[in-house]
Amino acid sequence: MHRLSIAEAAVLARVAQYDQLPMEDRERMLYRNDVTAHGREIGLILLGKGEPSTDDIAKVANRIRTWADRNRARQRLRRYAPPLVAV
Secondary structure, eight states: OOOOOHHHHHHHHHHHHOOSSOHHHHHHHTTSTTOOHHHHHHHHHHHTSOOOSSHHHHHHHHHHHHHHHHHHHHHHHHHTOOOOOOO
16 A cells, blocks of 8 residues: 655645645645655546546545545534533
């Protein structure tokens, strides 16, 4: 499995999560200096603009996508949770 640096993982998390950003801005994040070629390929898969070259890259992209979906669901539950009532 491909190992990501901390900076690279942060960029890929932003690309996967920020749906409100324009596609050009999300793609521009992938061309920073701290994103490797493998990270760029994973980011393009997350954006739907690329195909995985290996199974490892597909697995990493799938894990990031799954994490982002779960994180969105968790945020939605927290946003619409009933307020706590002090007794």
